Amino acid sequence: MAVAMSQQSPDHLRAVVDMGSNGIRFSISSLQPPTARIMPTLYQHRVGISLYDAQYSAAGGRQPIDQHTIQAVVSSFQQFNSTCKDFGVLDDNITILATEATRTALNSDDFRNQIKQSTGWDVTMLPKEEEGRVGAMGVASSLPELSGLVMDLGGGSTQLSWLIKRQDAEGVSMPEQGAVSMPYGAAAMSRRLQEAEKTGTVAKLKHEVQTAVKQAYEDLKVPKELQETARRKGGFTLYLSGGGFRGWGYVLMSSHRVTPYPIPVINGFKATRKEFLDTQDVKQAAAASLEEDEDSIFRVSERRAGQVPAVAFLVNALAEALPQIKEVRFCQGGVREGHLFSTLSPEVCAQHPLVVATQPFDSPNASTAIADLLLAAFPPEPMDAAVDDYKSVFTLATLDAFANLMYYHSSHSKDLQTSSALRTTTSGVLAGVHGVFHEDRTLLALLLCNRYGGEVPPSDEQFKHNLEQLVDSPWTLWWLNYVGAVAALLASVFPAGVADRSKGRIQLKASWSKDKKHRSLLTLRITFGRDVDSQAFSKELSNIEKVGKKKKRWIGGRDGIGHKIAVELKGAASP
Structure with missing residues (x-):
């Protein structure tokens, strides 16, 4: 939705940096009434720096984030600092959020200090549980109403949660701990799956993932109300967010029964259980897009296409580990949207x-x-x-x-x-x-x-x-x-x-x-x-x-x- 800058008060502008494992997302949004609920975006930019990949050597060993990568990050932050000034964003309304890759980096302190020295901005590291809660709020912002299970697939980790948000009710219900975090992000799974294929331990890895997912579901203590609704409707709705799952969604859109699929945005796209679990067709489509440029899939980068086998592995594990899933909904909302949505009043959040x-x-x-x-x-x-x-x-x-x-x-x-x-x-x-x-x-x-x-x-x-x-x-x-x-x-x-x-x-x-x-x-x-x-x-x-x-x-x-x-x-x- 186009928003005229001349109509925006600086008091309502919010700049957010989502420093994830696979990329860094810079954005400026407006929370000015009456359109605060949809959080109109005035500026957005993504820098494809993988902090996850930067921490692994060619031999697979863990290493600190190298200075070349740190300098590239700092340079992108300095540019965004200039952009914030151009838009008139107040200093108190600029937030830097970091997740798994920054949190677990061997030189995390030095990395964050260099950002602080160059921009004056503090980096807020989200603990595992808080990352899950903020991610769930991002999903809540993505649709008018939700009721089901939620999974956020990042580069280094995956969060599982449940969520209830009704149009006629104020507020969002979720577990007290926000979500259960597991070390099975798209990039992490790609690396581990490659190792398992070399050592012949794929079955062992699948058992590990399924055990972790089953335990996460038990730990979440899904409300009886939600379980009963799922039983009555033939299964849960599974809401998916994060780059790995969105890539999967775009591949599904490319092979939809209606071709070409007329709605380009991934947010709100629905797939049946059968479509979601058809991993063979998805892998073939992704492989074709890697082989020839003309077969490339809209919004699926070479990197995302390369991660499809790992996501397919995770999807198969989910199908056997989670209770019956009836359908899936893909959501665009992530850490940025969840952070902003969390600052809105329950009355605003309940608006359509x-x-x-x-x-x-x-x-x-x-x-x-x-x-x-x-x-x-x-x-x-x-x-x-x-x-x-x-x-x-x-x-x-x-x-x-x-x-x-x-x-x-x-x-x-x-x-x-x-x-x-x-x-x-x-x-x-x-x-x-x-x-x-x-x-x-x-x-x-x-x-x-x-x-x-x-x-x-x-x-x-x-x-x-x-x-x-x-x-x-x-x-x-x-x-x-x-x-x-x-x-x-x-x-x-x-x-x-x-x-x-x-x-x-x-x-x-x-x-x-x-x-x-x-x-x-x-x-x-x-x-x-x-x-x-x-x-x-x-x-x-x-x-x-x-x-x-x-x-x-x-x-x-x-x-x-x-x-x-x-x-x-x-x-x-x-x-």
Whole structure:
């Protein structure tokens, strides 16, 4: 999400350095209301210095971090110091966080002292448990709600935890100790797996990892509530973060059933247990990317591709050591996001990221009134919730975000409106928003596109089709067409948004009935105000009814999915 520097107060700027095992991440974020929940990033830069690799000689022995590497780190810190001054970050709002590689370095004191001497900054070393807690908070920041197990795969270590964060509750629940740390990071596992393959002790290493993971799970004392939820749903959701797992996620995206996968960001991507455990296909894809440049996988570096066998080894061990896993979610949040998220109030943490991100684009007083009207366009209860549960899909948060952005593309020419709206969540104004499910990005993009009629130019037809392929149910696709048509009517009735003087222009009420052939019939009763001529909106009214036409708008055609629609115009609305 683009953030104008001129609108940012220095008091709300936060600079964070995450000095990990595989790289050093520099960032400047804003915690200024009302968008603090999504922690907009003003600047970010990664330096690919592996402090883990620097501590191992070619022969495999442990050694201090060499002076050449230290100087490269110091140089990058000095550059970031200059960047912080350019952005106006206050000295008290600069934080340096170091994890496993710095904590265990043989010359850690000297290394940190050289950083202090060159920049004046103290390096805060996170203890194992605190690193796990901060990492878990980073995962918590990554999605609107979470309930399940969490694993953070760094370069030198892996943390296991559990997490509960509900949208209707304040705060985040996790173990008192934050997480259990194990020495099985991506870089560490690569080295140990290579040694085990040379000595024929792979089975012994696998047993060691499984024993450690099982013990870590026992030590976490997962709440009965979480265990019961997992039993009822067929397994836990496993939330994954850290560079090693994100690399795995990008490989899965590259081989997804929908190709090319239309959402480039890894945060919020979901994979089934079967997909996650298909280590053979993932290893083959990674190997191909190493052999030829043209087969390289988006966002998977040569280093990450080289670590895939070690991650696959860990994934196989997890599958046998952990309780049943139903699905996995990949999360972008790490130490940086966790540190920032920990400083926010419980009330802010509980906000829905998509609603927060779209609030700056809301016309005065528009979104609440529009969202209420959109809700009124749905019948109170589904005809058959088992197959068409629109109430669980089109949540209040989704409709609020849609209402906030409903006028954003109105100033574009008609040639651009549908395409620009369709790209809103992937390369448009919401592309960089932190904390959103892929499902929400998909729904909002299609809603915004359909609000302008849904017809895209040939250059965007495949992209739209791929987004539609990500929608789980054809019923949802039909409702997307319906809500888009209703939104187009509301935008015509309220071209400048909803003001106090215009609230009585229209009222909606939806209900179910049966047609002559006893098929479901959605009746939308529309009551216009006394000063509104319904004839002015004949095209929009006709488009709503067309969504119910089998041949043209049902998903799958005449024998496909959809409901018939009847639009009824009533007498004048109350002023």
